[in-house]
Amino acid sequence: MADGAALVRMVRIGKRYGGVQACREVDFTLGAGEVHALLGENGAGKSTLMKILSGDVTDYDGTIEINGQQVSFGGPTDAQSAGIAMIHQELDLVPGLSVADNIFLGRELRTALKTVDRRRMEREARTLLERSGVKLDPRRPVGELRVGEQQLVTIAKAISLDARVLIMDEPTSALTTAEVERLFEVIRELRRSGVGIVYISHRMEEIAQVADRATVLRNGQIVSSFDPRKLSTAEVVEAMVGRPVQTMFTTPDTDTGDELLRVDNLALRARRPRPGRRDPNGISLTVRSGEIVGLAGLLGAGRTELLETLYGVAPAGTRSGRILLQGQEIHPRRPRQALAHGIGFVPEDRRASGLVLFHSILANTVVSSLPSYGRLGVIARRMERAASVRMADRLRLKFGRLQDEVGTLSGGNQQKVVFGRMLLTEPKLLLLDEPTRGVDVGAKSEIYRLLGELAGQGIGVLLASSELPELVGVCDRVVVLRDGRDVASFSTADSGEGDLLAAAMGQGEVFEEVGGAQ
């Protein structure tokens, strides 16, 4: 591909979010008929870069040229009319509308009388779907479809825009092998017709199969660019995680005590399976008191679902296997029971499921431990206040007054409030789901310090995270999940990020390769 013929040329792109430099002087080109894979860990800057290209992010440094013409998008609509379409990881479909209605949403075909031409839309939708290799009735409501099918509908929709540049963010995350094969055929066909495709994925074997070129981003910068067919997976993984594990992880190596939690071949068959959920399908692991055990795995590996099952908030269904807490079998069915057993949970999305943002710091901290501040259902105001103050001190919460709305705090301090609430219940075991997501570096290191402190007090921690450095740095041991099963377990003393990533991606031989190299 000659550089002069570049379809897209992004030059010295930079973007800063508050204190975080998401992209730094990134040069990125895409040729007509090229499939360019974009790789990197979560937070490496892939999404930001593509949001800039698709017009979602409009204030950035650097320039973008399309076919040699410098452009400046005011929004996604501008990018679309320049022929750039993005298939988001979160599917933007309207569940109540039919497949055809979704494909033509906002640009419905009209009859001579200006009414919506349903028949023509259905016909064209059918053709489009066939082109994408899907057999689907275009009249079916999208909400009825499997996630994989929905993903294919968004792809068909993107194709229908006749885009010259197609950005696909993890397009195969919910597809079956057969569907992936068909998608690749579509991609090859698009490539032949001169469409440029940016392909974001974590799956190495797909990239080797479909991409012409691959670029690895790390900390907002390009660290390497290569021909995916020529480089081994091990080298790619190394490029992705290749920084030294940060010194911010200062968890002391505490002596671990007796076995606290034992999960034995735990599986859950939901009565009404929800698309996109990967309920436990035979997971065994243990956590000792004072031990921090990490849960690694790709998106959809079932980390959150395992924690939810242990905390008693999984969907109704048949559970098999056993959960033992200090040798006693338990059957947590609701959070109250789990809390009574001494199990605490910090959910992934603190704004949606952790906090009442417009309630006070005080109210949010004490809500899980209310009965202990008084008698007969009457709250002793002084006691709850004292508890809240004690927790704020312990967590070094930065706040004005206890009655301030919790929503006015920074992300890190909000997270501390959720932690504090759980700690006030005096748990033996803490289940943490991405506890440092959206938290600034300072608060992050304080959370790590806290985890070390808790472990020192004999609390067991099960920590799900997609940040490999965090898992390796904080945990004593990491269990890797894939497709709802535990597939590997590492001691962090003698394995690194590469091992985890390889196991999570299901590259057995790579794991051996990297593991052997160390």
Place this chain on the structure above:
Amino acid sequence: MTVQDETAAATPVEQSSGGVVATLFRFQSVFGLLAVFIAAIIFSPRKDGEILFISADNLANVVRAVSEIGIIAVGMTFVILIGGIDLSVGAVLGLAAVGSAVLMVENDWGFLPSVVLVLAIGLVFGALQGVATAMIGIQSFIVTLAGLQIARGLARIWSGGQGVAIAYGDGPHEAPDSFAILGERTFGGLVPIPVLIFAVVAIAAVVFLRVSAFSRHLYAVGGNEKAARLSGVPVVRVKIAVFAICGLLASLAGIVHAVQLNQGSPNDGIGYELDAIAAVVIGGTSLAGGRGSVAGTVAGALLLGVLNNILALNNIDSNIQLLIKGLVIVAAAALQRLRPTS
């Protein structure tokens, strides 16, 4: 502990006080009530130099007139605080009024058993609606819309389709005199008993929301149900209890209604649910849940009562009264949009 802290902790709602503007908004309904009250004094007709509106008798009447709606609105506040709505309260009031009349007049039940049974019916009716919305997961709007029809139907069946007049005495088909006391006045003939009942209910609710652990759970459920559940709040139990309380208060209002009108009619309380919701909204409670207070609701109910009274004193056409009431509700809601958010 300072007074400010007390109120702040009591309602986990508007504790981010600070500045005059915030305080103004915080007590919006109280200031609204004050404004309407002053306007009422100014526009009140006078007789021999006496301002009719602020005569003790008239003021007692104002509060007596809002006592039924006020009692209902207290229960409605609880329901709206958890993010729900209860459309059945007017019909439950009718059912309770009919129940009181039928039990005491036709069945010759005593005062206490009648009142206890009627209150129990309201409580159970509300609790069942709570079960339907909390355990089956039907939206409370729909559950209570159905509950409205059912309660109304039950009232028609129980009364035989027409009003049952209440006569007092010791003979057959006469209600006990002890029941009549509920409609009288006390404290030297100054304070109507219904006003006393309303005041007791309101104060009990304010205290309850201030000191109980249950109230923290209630605000949490309304503020973010998912977060509340993950925090170990017994969401289902809270919801059922709240609907039960609302049903109980609606049937209490029905008893008060029956004694004031000396009859129980299956058509009693039609549209009361809307007046109750209006009082709650004017009182600053958010229909989205998790934010609001009973004190605001009481102020809202009184504001509507004063407004009705002054319009009536000036012989304003009742249709115009409706228009003005509507505008006041919109104005109250608009003011809340202006509330500074921190």
